[in-house]
Amino acid sequence: MELDNQESAGKFERFLFLMIPIIFTLVLLGVLLTLFNMDIRNNVLTVANKIPIVEKWVPDPPADPALDDKQQAEExxxxxxxTIKELKAKLADQNEILRKVTEEKAAQETQVKALQSQIKSIEESASAAKEDTVSEEDAYQNQVTNLAKLYAGMKASxxxxxxxxxxxxxxxxxFSVMNNASKTAILEKMTPETAAEVSVKLKEITTSTDLSIAALQSRLKKQSGTTASTSGSSTNLDKEKLNxxxxTMPAAEAAKLLSEMYKISxxxxxxxxSSVGDSVRSSILGEMTKNDSTQTAMVVNRLMGAK
Structure with missing residues (x-):
C-alpha cells in the first residue's frame, strides 16, 4: 500500500512539474496579448471558419466596426x-420642357404679329376703299349738280x-338739286303730263343714291327698248355713254344695279x-363680290367668253 501511494505521489509531482511551466507560459501570453490589444479570439474564429468541417462548430467572428463604417460610407x-444622377435626369427633362414651351411661345408671338399685320392691312384697304367710294359718290353728285346748274342757267322755254x-x-x-325758282320755271314750260309725273316723283324723293340708281335703271330700260339693229357708229356711241x-357712278351703286340687272338680262x-375701263370694271366687280361672289363668278365667266 505504501509503495502504491508513493508511486501515485511521484506521478502527480511529475505532472505538476510539467504543467506549471505550461500554465505559466499560457498566462504570460494572455497578459502580453491583452497589453498589445491583439484580438486572438476573432483571429482564431476567422481561421476556424475557413476549415470546412470545423466552421459548422464554431461561431462567426463579430464584424469589425471599422469595416462596417467603411461599408456604410461606400453604400x-x-x-x-x-440620387445625383436621378436629379440630373429630372433637371434635363425640365430644361427640355422649358425649351419646348419657349419655342411654342415664340411661334405664337410670331403668329400673333402676322395676324395683327394682316388685320392692319385689311383695315387700311377697307379705309382706302371707303375713301375711294366716297370720292366717287362726291364726283358723281357734283356732276349732277353741275348739270342742274346748266339747265337752270338756260331759258325755261x-x-x-x-x-x-x-x-x-x-x-x-x-330737279332734286335745283332751286325752287328754276324748278318752277322749267315745269311750267313742260307738257302737263310730264310735269305732273315729275312732280309726283319729286314728292317721293328718298336719298341721292336711290335717285342715281333709279335714273340709271330708267336710262338702261329706255335703251333696251330701242331696236337691236343699229349701225356701228350708234353702237359705239351707246357704249361710250355707258362708259x-x-x-362717274360710285362703284358700290353700280355693283348693286348690275347685280339686279343680271337677274333680268x-x-x-x-x-x-365690257364698255368701261379696266379700273372701273375692277372696282365694280370688287363690290359685286362683296354682295354675291357666286353671281360675280358667273359674270366674269361670261366676260371671258364662256356661256
Whole structure:
C-alpha cells in the first residue's frame, strides 16, 4: 500500500512539474496579448471558419466596426451618386420642357404679329376703299349738280323740251338739286303730263343714291327698248355713254344695279362691263363680290367668253 501511494505521489509531482511551466507560459501570453490589444479570439474564429468541417462548430467572428463604417460610407456614397444622377435626369427633362414651351411661345408671338399685320392691312384697304367710294359718290353728285346748274342757267322755254327727252327718273334727279325758282320755271314750260309725273316723283324723293340708281335703271330700260339693229357708229356711241355713266357712278351703286340687272338680262351686264375701263370694271366687280361672289363668278365667266 505504501509503495502504491508513493508511486501515485511521484506521478502527480511529475505532472505538476510539467504543467506549471505550461500554465505559466499560457498566462504570460494572455497578459502580453491583452497589453498589445491583439484580438486572438476573432483571429482564431476567422481561421476556424475557413476549415470546412470545423466552421459548422464554431461561431462567426463579430464584424469589425471599422469595416462596417467603411461599408456604410461606400453604400451612402453610392446612394448619393444614384440620387445625383436621378436629379440630373429630372433637371434635363425640365430644361427640355422649358425649351419646348419657349419655342411654342415664340411661334405664337410670331403668329400673333402676322395676324395683327394682316388685320392692319385689311383695315387700311377697307379705309382706302371707303375713301375711294366716297370720292366717287362726291364726283358723281357734283356732276349732277353741275348739270342742274346748266339747265337752270338756260331759258325755261329751251330747257324744258330738252329735259323732256330724259327719263322721268333722270329729270327728278336733276330737279332734286335745283332751286325752287328754276324748278318752277322749267315745269311750267313742260307738257302737263310730264310735269305732273315729275312732280309726283319729286314728292317721293328718298336719298341721292336711290335717285342715281333709279335714273340709271330708267336710262338702261329706255335703251333696251330701242331696236337691236343699229349701225356701228350708234353702237359705239351707246357704249361710250355707258362708259361715261358707269365711270362717274360710285362703284358700290353700280355693283348693286348690275347685280339686279343680271337677274333680268345677263348679256346686258356683260356689255356694260365690257364698255368701261379696266379700273372701273375692277372696282365694280370688287363690290359685286362683296354682295354675291357666286353671281360675280358667273359674270366674269361670261366676260371671258364662256356661256
Amino acid at each position: 451612402q456614397a453610392a446612394s448619393s451618386e444614384t 329751251k330747257a324744258a323740251p330738252i329735259m323732256e327727252n330724259l327719263t322721268t327718273e333722270e329729270m327728278v334727279q336733276i 361715261q355713266t358707269f365711270t 345677263p348679256d346686258k351686264v356683260v356689255t356694260i362691263l
